Amino acid sequence: MALTNTSTAAGGLGRTIGDAVIAFNHVNVMYPLVTVQQAARGSNHVQFSDWTKLTSGNVTAATQATTTTAVAITTAARTATISEHVIASTVSDLVLMGSGDDVEGQAGPALGNAVSAKLDDDLVELGKTFSQTECGAGTELALSHIFGSMRQLRAAGAPMPYNLVLSPKQVWGAKGIISLLHDDAVTGTNAKPMSLMGNKGEEAFSTGYVGSIAGFNIYWSDQIDENVGSGGDAAGFAFSQGGIGLGVGADGLFRIAAERDEMLRATNYVATGFWGEVEIKDAYGVYILSDVS
Numbered sequence: 001m002a003l004t005n006t007s008t009a010a011g012g013l014g015r016t017i018g019d020a021v022i023a024f025n026h027v028n029v030m031y032p033l034v035t036v037q038q039a040a041r042g043s044n045h046v047q048f049s050d051w052t053k054l055t056s057g058n059v060t061a062a063t064q065a066t067t068t069t070a071v072a073i074t075t076a077a078r079t080a081t082i083s084e085h086v087i088a089s090t091v092s093d094l095v096l097m098g099s100g101d102d103v104e105g106q107a108g109p110a111l112g113n114a115v116s117a118k119l120d121d122d123l124v125e126l127g128k129t130f131s132q133t134e135c136g137a138g139t140e141l142a143l144s145h146i147f148g149s150m151r152q153l154r155a156a157g158a159p160m161p162y163n164l165v166l167s168p169k170q171v172w173g174a175k176g177i178i179s180l181l182h183d184d185a186v187t188g189t190n191a192k193p194m195s196l197m198g199n200k201g202e203e204a205f206s207t208g209y210v211g212s213i214a215g216f217n218i219y220w221s222d223q224i225d226e227n228v229g230s231g232g233d234a235a236g237f238a239f240s241q242g243g244i245g246l247g248v249g250a251d252g253l254f255r256i257a258a259e260r261d262e263m264l265r266a267t268n269y270v271a272t273g274f275w276g277e278v279e280i281k282d283a284y285g286v287y288i289l290s291d292v293s
Contacts, residue, residue, distance in 0.1 A: 249274025
């Protein structure tokens with residue numbers, strides 16, 4: 001499945017389009033963490049299956065030459081409806097000629113970043129819909145909440161890998177997960193956090209991947225709400241990839257086009273995302289609201 005589609009253009013227009021695609025792919029955090037399915041041609045809907053959980057209790061000891069009782073396996077359909085998510089910008093020839101900045105070169109990444117952020121925003125909002133919870137409003141994040149989230153996902157039979165998506169303050173802040181791993185025996189200016197990242201510091205800032213703990217791959221996203229309710233609480237969440245579905249348009253997820261308007265003496269840049277998101281299985285996610293004030 002193509003992640004992006006691009007228009008064909010020469011010179012500066014081609015570079016702008018290319019930069020937009022690179023920015024989109026580079027900035028997005030959530031896309032690789034969810035279940036992605038592309039719509040069939042002629043449809044703007046994608047269906048995901050919510051399967052019932054089978055347990056060890058469904059497995060019985062068999063007696064030779066006897067008929068085994070069949071176990072019912074049922075599914076519920078979860079539908080993602082694909083819609084357009086658009087941002088457009090018009091750059092006049094006079095602006096290009098009169099600016100000392102590389103306007104064309106900056107337009108592509110700006111559009112790509114905006115659409116990518118919108119996709120992340122739509123997906124992280126689903127984290128608030130999970131009915132299973134850990135921590136809570138006005139409560140600081142603790143390691144027990146991380147392990148509690150793992151326990152709930154395992155109890156639900158959620159398939160791995162498991163991801164933990166948090167706000168910047170839930171990761172780097174004074175009440176964040178990094179501070180939980182300080183060596184309590186070393187305080188003051190000599191205090192050092194346990195290394196979650198190793199040599200992945202640059203990756204953490206470019207892809208959102210921080211490291212792993214308690215079986216979770218940890219990511220941070222700027223799109224996580226850090227002002228929930230009366231303020232001061234951030235809305236992170238833990239989930240299995242099978243908990244969230246992303247339906248993608250039949251022609252791809254992202255497209256940018258450049259169109260000359262000679263009457264206007266300008267170039268129109270239009271970036272469009274084609275997607276719809278849906279919670280596939282509620283038990284495959286845990287809402288983690290914590291105090292970051």
